[in-house]
Amino acid sequence: MLGWLIRRVLQAALLVLATTVIVFIGLHFVGNPIDILVSPQADSVERLRLTKALGLDLPLWRQYLRFLDGVAAGDFGISFVYGQPALRLILERMPATFELAGAAMVIAVGFGIPLGLYAGLRPESPASRLVMGASLFGFSLPAFWVGLMLIFCFAVRLGWLPSSGRGATVSILGVRWSFLTLDGLRHLILPALNLALFEISLVIRLTRAGVREVLPQTFVLFAHAKGLSDTRVIFVHVLKNILIPVITVVGMEFGSLIAFAVVTESVFAWPGMGKLIIDSINLLDRPVIVAYLACMVVIFILINLIVDILYMVLDPRVRK
Amino acid sequence: MRNRSLTALLFGAILTIQPLSAYAEDLVMAVKAGADTADPQYSSLSPTISEMRNIYETLIAGDAKQNPTPALAESWKAVNDTTWEFHLRHGVKWHNGQDFSAKDVKFSLDRVPQAAGPASYLMYTRDIQKVEIVDDYTIRITTPHPAANLPSSIGRIFIVNADVVGKLKGAELNDPAKAIGTGPYKFVSWTANDKMELTRFDDYWGGKAPWKNVTIREIPNDSARMSALLAGDVDFVNQVQPADVGMLEKRKGIKVFSGPSAFNFLLFTDMRKTSPKVTDKAGKPLDTNPFLKPEVRQAISESIDRQLLVDRLMDGQGSVATQAVPEGIIGYNPSIPKPVYDPAHAKELLAKAGYPDGFGVELTCTSDRLPNDGRICEGLGQFLTRIGIAVKVNAIPRSVFFSKRAAGDFSLFMHGWGTVTGETSQVLEPLLHTNDRAAGAGSWNVYGYSNPKMDADVDGANQQIDPAKRKAMLEDAMKLVVSDRAMIPLVNINTITAARSDKISDFTPRLDEDTLPWFIKPAK
Numbered sequence: 001m002l003g004w005l006i007r008r009v010l011q012a013a014l015l016v017l018a019t020t021v022i023v024f025i026g027l028h029f030v031g032n033p034i035d036i037l038v039s040p041q042a043d044s045v046e047r048l049r050l051t052k053a054l055g056l057d058l059p060l061w062r063q064y065l066r067f068l069d070g071v072a073a074g075d076f077g078i079s080f081v082y083g084q085p086a087l088r089l090i091l092e093r094m095p096a097t098f099e100l101a102g103a104a105m106v107i108a109v110g111f112g113i114p115l116g117l118y119a120g121l122r123p124e125s126p127a128s129r130l131v132m133g134a135s136l137f138g139f140s141l142p143a144f145w146v147g148l149m150l151i152f153c154f155a156v157r158l159g160w161l162p163s164s165g166r167g168a169t170v171s172i173l174g175v176r177w178s179f180l181t182l183d184g185l186r187h188l189i190l191p192a193l194n195l196a197l198f199e200i201s202l203v204i205r206l207t208r209a210g211v212r213e214v215l216p217q218t219f220v221l222f223a224h225a226k227g228l229s230d231t232r233v234i235f236v237h238v239l240k241n242i243l244i245p246v247i248t249v250v251g252m253e254f255g256s257l258i259a260f261a262v263v264t265e266s267v268f269a270w271p272g273m274g275k276l277i278i279d280s281i282n283l284l285d286r287p288v289i290v291a292y293l294a295c296m297v298v299i300f301i302l303i304n305l306i307v308d309i310l311y312m313v314l315d316p317r318v319r320k
Numbered sequence: 321m322r323n324r325s326l327t328a329l330l331f332g333a334i335l336t337i338q339p340l341s342a343y344a345e346d347l348v349m350a351v352k353a354g355a356d357t358a359d360p361q362y363s364s365l366s367p368t369i370s371e372m373r374n375i376y377e378t379l380i381a382g383d384a385k386q387n388p389t390p391a392l393a394e395s396w397k398a399v400n401d402t403t404w405e406f407h408l409r410h411g412v413k414w415h416n417g418q419d420f421s422a423k424d425v426k427f428s429l430d431r432v433p434q435a436a437g438p439a440s441y442l443m444y445t446r447d448i449q450k451v452e453i454v455d456d457y458t459i460r461i462t463t464p465h466p467a468a469n470l471p472s473s474i475g476r477i478f479i480v481n482a483d484v485v486g487k488l489k490g491a492e493l494n495d496p497a498k499a500i501g502t503g504p505y506k507f508v509s510w511t512a513n514d515k516m517e518l519t520r521f522d523d524y525w526g527g528k529a530p531w532k533n534v535t536i537r538e539i540p541n542d543s544a545r546m547s548a549l550l551a552g553d554v555d556f557v558n559q560v561q562p563a564d565v566g567m568l569e570k571r572k573g574i575k576v577f578s579g580p581s582a583f584n585f586l587l588f589t590d591m592r593k594t595s596p597k598v599t600d601k602a603g604k605p606l607d608t609n610p611f612l613k614p615e616v617r618q619a620i621s622e623s624i625d626r627q628l629l630v631d632r633l634m635d636g637q638g639s640v641a642t643q644a645v646p647e648g649i650i651g652y653n654p655s656i657p658k659p660v661y662d663p664a665h666a667k668e669l670l671a672k673a674g675y676p677d678g679f680g681v682e683l684t685c686t687s688d689r690l691p692n693d694g695r696i697c698e699g700l701g702q703f704l705t706r707i708g709i710a711v712k713v714n715a716i717p718r719s720v721f722f723s724k725r726a727a728g729d730f731s732l733f734m735h736g737w738g739t740v741t742g743e744t745s746q747v748l749e750p751l752l753h754t755n756d757r758a759a760g761a762g763s764w765n766v767y768g769y770s771n772p773k774m775d776a777d778v779d780g781a782n783q784q785i786d787p788a789k790r791k792a793m794l795e796d797a798m799k800l801v802v803s804d805r806a807m808i809p810l811v812n813i814n815t816i817t818a819a820r821s822d823k824i825s826d827f828t829p830r831l832d833e834d835t836l837p838w839f840i841k842p843a844k
Contacts, residue, residue: 031723037438039364040737041746043760045446050438081356082512083437083490089512148543155551163551164544165515165537269350269539269548271514279513279540282688284719 012301019297020071023290024064032056033080033284054080067290076294077287081280086287090273090295095175096166097272100264101257103179103192108199109250115200116207121234123212131204138201143260147194147267154190162187164269191268195261199253206249210242244315251307255300344823347531347837350545352559354538358494358510360478360501361428361435364444366740370834371536372478374518375415376501379406379425380475384830384839385648386582386742388472392420392479392502398785401466408457412525414481415500415507422453427482429461429474435489444473466783468790472741504529504838514538518837529838546818549574555823558835560816562637562691568818579829581815582649583738584641585696586751587808589617590731592768597682597731601710606679611731615673617805619666620732621659623707624700629811633695637816641809643802644737644747648831651744651781651794656802659809666707678708683732684724687715690736690813697734700810728766734810740832744794748778752801774800 034051042050051057055066070077076087119128155163167187169176178184214220215238223233262274269275273292280288353367360372379393393406412420432445447467452460463470484500485493493499499507504526505518518534537554539545542561548554550571560568560576568574589611590598598606610616626640639646642656670678683704685697694715701713711732716724725733739746754770755762761778777797784790801807815833819840826841 031720032726034438035722035726036719039439039443040764041364041443041741041750042439043443043750043763044757045760046440046443047763049436049442050440053436054438080438083357083359083362084512092511093513148547151544151547151551155553156547159551162553163547164539164553165548266541267544269537269541269544271511275540276513282717282719 008301008305012298015301016294016297019293020067020290021064023293024067024286025060027284027286027289028060031284033286036284037080076291079280079285079288081283081285081288086285086291087295089276089288090292093271093273093276094295095177096270097258097261097265097274099177099179100188100191100195100261100270100272101254103188104196104199104257105250105254107192107196108203111196112200112203113207113246116204117211117234117239119204120208120211120215123208132208135201135204138197141197143194143197143263144267146197147191147264150190150194151267161190163190166271191264191270194268195257195264199250199257202253203246203250206246207242210245211238214238214241244311247310247314248307251303251310255296255303258299259296344842345532346534347556347823347840347842348535348537348554349556349558349835349837349840350537350539350548350554351557351835352538352540352542352545354513354536355510355516356512357437357490358499358507359435359437359490360480360493361432361441362437362490363439364441364476365439366738366833369476370836371516373503373834373836374505374516374534374536375499375503375507376478376480377503378475378478379408380471382742382832384828386740386831388475388742391475392425393475396471399460401785402463404461404463404470405454406459406461406471408459409525410457412502413523414484414502415521416481416484417523418481418483420479420502421456422459423456424479424482425459426451426453427485428477428479431480431485432477437490441477444476447473466785468782468784469743469745472743476741505534508533530840530842531837534837549818549820552820556817556819556827556835556840558815558817558833559691560818562635562814562816565635565637565816573821574818575821575824576816576818577827577829578637578814578816580639580646580648580831581738581813581829581833582646582740582742582831583690583736583813583815583833584644584646585690585693585734585736585810585813586641586644587620587700587732587734587810588730588767589620589805589808590767591770591806592728595731596729597684599680601677601680603680609731610673610675610679613673614805615669616675617808619669619673619707620704620709621805621808622662622666622669623709624659624703624808624810625661626659626811627661629696629699633699634692634811634813637691637814639812639814641812643798643809644752644807645739645744645798646812646831649739649742649744650791651748651798653795653798653802655795656799663703663707670707670709675708678710680710680712681732682712682714682730683734684714684716684721684730685734686718686721686736689718689721693734693736696810700734726764726766730767736813738833742831744798745778745781748774748794748797748801749782752806753778769804769806771800771804771806774804774806 034047038047038050079086079089115131119131122128151163154161165187166178168181168183169178170180179188223237265272265274266278277292355368355371356363360376377391380388381391383389392409394409396406399405408422414420429451432441436442447463447470448461449464450462454460481500488498494510496507504521504524506521508517508519510516516536520529520532522528539548545557546564549557565576568576595609600606630638642658645652683701685693687694697715698713701711704711737747749761750764752765753762754775755765774797777793781790781793815829823843824840825843
């Protein structure tokens with residue numbers, strides 16, 4: 001177990017390193033940040049000063065070594081645009097994104113599992129067909145468009161919910177959370193729903209497929225034969241078995257929720273990492289882009305690790 | 321109607337629990353881009369300046385048309401060719417109750433190099449040799465050579481409190497106890513990429529500002545910003561897209577304010593011996609550059625129906641440009657006539673220049689920088705195709721555009737430009753002056769245009785202290801670049817803002833596009 005863990009950590013470190021190399025080289029070819037950052041009135045003297053100040057006068061490999069040197073000391077460099085440590089800028093925004101992704105996950109599981117269960121138990125009923133049909137829309141509609149439609153309906157036309165921003169927040173241990181205030185919660189509903197749409201559909205389909213697969217199996221027949229009630233069979237024996245694939249996929253999806261929050265965040269002006277990264281890409285703010293992608297890789301790896309461990313806890317067959 | 325009352329009945333409960341934060345005296349604005357930092361001397365880019373003006377002040381401010389108006393300096397004059405004297409305003413209080421005086425000005429001017437971010441204020445302080453405090457309310461600045469731009473240059477620098485700021489810089493000033501200015505609003509909080517919160521400074525020398533609390537939210541996505549206005553989350557938005565104006569004007573409860581801005585679109589032709597993106601019609605590179613022929617440049621200018629660009633592609637939110645700056649900027653030459661639109665004549669001109677069948681060229685523009693840039697680019701492509709030039713339209717993100725532009729990769733390109741300082745030298749010197757690394761002039765002019773007469777005008781104007789003579793020189797320089805067709809003026813862009821009419825009665829759009837709360841008049 002320990003050896004497995006060490007191997008995973010080493011793999012992760014290599015992956016992060018590879019990512020930074022690719023991003024570093026890629027960004028170098030996109031363009032020169034000086035041309036975007038410098039004031040339009042700047043002359044050549046000013047451009048030269050900036051090039052030196054940002055360390056862009058060095059050859060790329062030396063820039064990269066300097067970057068690695070900093071990373072070893074926990075410093076991902078200073079944002080070109082904001083003049084603040086890139087990692088701090090990202091960490092400051094991380095809670096907002098995690099909150100959004102977390103809320104989306106809760107919605108996805110809260111709606112997805114019951115609906116999927118229903119559709120699996122009564123596959124022929126019109127309601128099930130409706131659910132399955134609707135889930136197709138959830139898969140195929142672009143999040144960007146759905147977001148605008150949600151704003152249009154619930155914020156502009158009906159005026160029930162605010163259209164953008166995070167609302168009032170409560171600070172716990174120095175981190176601001178908005179789901180703890182009524183105003184914050186109202187701000188959270190639309191973006192979280194928008195982000196959850198795809199995941200709801202995914203969970204519905206997974207659960208339904210799981211139920212259809214598990215129902216005909218002999219242990220279910222045996223449970224019925226033992227005289228257990230229908231509810232007990234479904235909610236204890238069937239549910240336990242279908243939960244394994246659902247948790248695996250949902251866990252993996254949590255990573256993409258965080259990464260895909262970019263679109264939702266920009267439509268709803270949610271002050272998370274996604275909004276920051278979009279602006280940073282437009283301004284070629286290299287340190288922030290590199291630090292963001294490195295963070296993303298670490299998050300993905302951590303999630304995979306947690307999913308693997310959960311899998312072992314839930315499924316005794318894997319532990320052997 | 322029935323639907324509405326039903327809605328109201330059913331969801332009255334939800335509405336009643338809405339927070340009562342939207343007091344009539346408070347203003348919530350949404351802007352496309354916000355400040356980069358809490359340090360007022362870090363960035364000289366418009367979005368940062370516009371937010372900082374609430375808290376900090378400069379020696380000289382500008383009115384809506386960019387005419388200089390006294391701010392922290394009550395008056396200023398040239399004592400001789402190389403010495404300027406500024407008389408400071410009496411009775412100005414810092415937000416912490418201290419009195420403003422000459423030592424703060426000297427400290428602030430000296431601090432510029434330490435505070436400098438990527439888009440620094442260093443260009444504005446380069447002409448300063450020495451800053452002397454004559455007395456508490458007089459400051460004298462010496463320059464190594466006559467510098468006519470000095471007042472307008474240092475007039476742009478924010479003055480900070482010498483005692484409070486000391487050695488602090490950048491993010492260290494993101495603190496209500498440290499962000500002490502003299503402006504109409506006091507700093508409450510700021511989060512990069514999210515929002516700035518301000519509260520009124522009641523002892524402001526210019527009188528109390530109309531709004532008690534101001535929140536400036538940053539919403540870069542255009543649709544999201546408009547939705548926030550329509551949903552009532554914000555009271556005022558800037559950078560309204562021209563295509564949205566019609567819809568907003570029809571809506572009850574929304575007011576649109578549109579007016580000329582300092583931004584325009586200019587078309588540049590490569591003037592070097594050979595040009596990278598010109599080909600013959602078959603796509604083979606040409607060894608001569610057709611743009612060197614004045615007839616070709618004239619033909620391009622005459623092939624474009626600018627009024628059509630304004631009416632159709634900009635939804636009427638702009639005007640035909642006659643020169644490199646819009647009207648109102650110092651050095652705008654009123655004698656320059658409107659450009660001619662005559663595609664038949666343009667064809668003749670091409671034939672006269674030796675290109676009866678035209679040639680091929682790539683037209684490069686930004687696609688994400690200014691309103692409608694990509695659309696106008698496509699429109700230009702069609703106009704040029706009509707006179708026989710085979711145009712490949714290439715609208716690219718600004719992050720790619722500016723690097724390639726600086727590297728000299730283009731043959732024909734459209735550049736959006738904003739003369740936010742209110743003086744034509746800001747467009748003539750970097751874009752059209754002969755590229756001269758030693759003198760620092762023509763830093764953007766890597767495409768070979770050079771006219772010694774126009775250089776002499778611009779250089780002369782920089783040293784001419786007499787405003788009337790200076791204006792005449794700049795107007796002459798403008799005439800030269802227009803008749804040379806060193807750039808082909810296209811269209812001026814309007815600045816468009818919108819507000820909720822139940823809270824806001826009026827706003828005058830400014831040339832520099834700043835949205836300052838004390839220019840936003842509350843309703844009633």
